[in-house]
Amino acid sequence: MTSVKEGDYNALREEIKKVLKQPGYDDGSAGPVFVRLAWHASGNFSLVEHNGGSNGAGMRFPPESVDPANAGLHHAISFLIPIQAANPWISHADLWTLAGTTAIQAMGGPQIPWEAGRSDYDSAEAAEEHRGVVGDRLPDGALGASHVREVFTRMGFSDREIVALSGAHALGRCHRDRSGFDGPWVVNPTRFSNQYFKLLLRPIWRPREWDGPFQYEATVAGTKLMMLPTDMALVEDPQFKPWVEKYAADQDLFFKDFSMAFGKLIELGVDRDDTGFAKLVKKSAEEGKP
Numbered sequence: 450m451t452s453v454k455e456g457d458y459n460a461l462r463e464e465i466k467k468v469l470k471q472p473g474y475d476d477g478s479a480g481p482v483f484v485r486l487a488w489h490a491s492g493n494f495s496l497v498e499h500n501g502g503s504n505g506a507g508m509r510f511p512p513e514s515v516d517p518a519n520a521g522l523h524h525a526i527s528f529l530i531p532i533q534a535a536n537p538w539i540s541h542a543d544l545w546t547l548a549g550t551t552a553i554q555a556m557g558g559p560q561i562p563w564e565a566g567r568s569d570y571d572s573a574e575a576a577e578e579h580r581g582v583v584g585d586r587l588p589d590g591a592l593g594a595s596h597v598r599e600v601f602t603r604m605g606f607s608d609r610e611i612v613a614l615s616g617a618h619a620l621g622r623c624h625r626d627r628s629g630f631d632g633p634w635v636v637n638p639t640r641f642s643n644q645y646f647k648l649l650l651r652p653i654w655r656p657r658e659w660d661g662p663f664q665y666e667a668t669v670a671g672t673k674l675m676m677l678p679t680d681m682a683l684v685e686d687p688q689f690k691p692w693v694e695k696y697a698a699d700q701d702l703f704f705k706d707f708s709m710a711f712g713k714l715i716e717l718g719v720d721r722d723d724t725g726f727a728k729l730v731k732k733s734a735e736e737g738k739p
């Protein structure tokens with residue numbers, strides 16, 4: 450891994466692109482799991498309690514590292530470790546979110562607004578942050594529309610943003626040994642597109658008969674695809690469905706809305722002053738801590 454000049458985030462994006470290709474891992478790309486890492490790092494934020502979110506990179510320590518909701522994300526963290534080791538000036542929390550946005554764009558998706566400024570917790574801070582409050586905040590794929598709305602409203606997202614964010618399931622797959630669910634949502638799961646919405650609207654989905662958790666399946670162009678109950682909730686719910694239809698018909702609109710919503714997601718929990726400078730980093734600089 451190359452060390453790049455401190456603060457040169459464009460050069461760091463190039464370093465991230467170099468590790469996206471992972472022959473022998475899943476569909477040959479670390480991209481989807483980078484996107485899930487950025488999302489899970491951010492998605493335990495609570496607007497009401499004002500904790501959780503992408504600051505801290507708490508997933509390196511218990512309890513987040515052993516939370517079953519985060520199963521498999523150690524792959525993403527390990528792919529990024531050499532980059533962080535060669536460039537210790539970037540926090541893990543910044544690197545994880547930068548990797549998510551870089552991956553989306555490299556897989557054909559939109560550019561996402563991203564700013565540096567997250568700091569890393571140590572293990573005690575991570576435990577403190579998560580003491581009883583931040584656990585269990587990520588969505589459960591086995592549930593329905595009211596659960597999805599509740600989880601994302603807690604983060605501060607509207608119905609429109611919830612549907613836009615869900616379009617990330619055009620990437621990657623479910624793994625039996627991680628979530629228990631199985632398979633990809635679309636035929637080409639390393640290409641960011643509005644395919645997920647187009648497929649959701651097709652009347653092809655049937656309950657899968659198997660010994661795993663309840664999920665839907667369909668065969669498209671010879672490939673077995675899947676949908677989670679929470680994915681199907683987007684077409685079952687009368688407020689979510691119009692957005693699925695809009696994004697299925699208009700990929701540009703989806704890209705625009707996704708970019709804004711994902712940019713907002715990775716800012717959750719990052720406390721910036723009115724000049725946009727992250728307060729936590731500023732505080733540690735004032736206290737003379739690294």
Ligand code: HEM
Nearest residue numbers: 481482484488588589590614617621622623624627628679
């Ligand atoms: C994968 C659930 C929202 C991005 C998964 C998996 C589940 C899941 C069960 C499979 C994990 C595995 O077995 O490896 C959900 C639920 C959501 C949700 C219930 C909301 C109701 C999101 C959002 C994003 C996202 C908002 C990003 C914006 C991804 C990606 C993968 C994934 C990229 C593939 C990871 C890989 O291939 O390793 N999700 N998710 N998901 N999710 Fe979600």
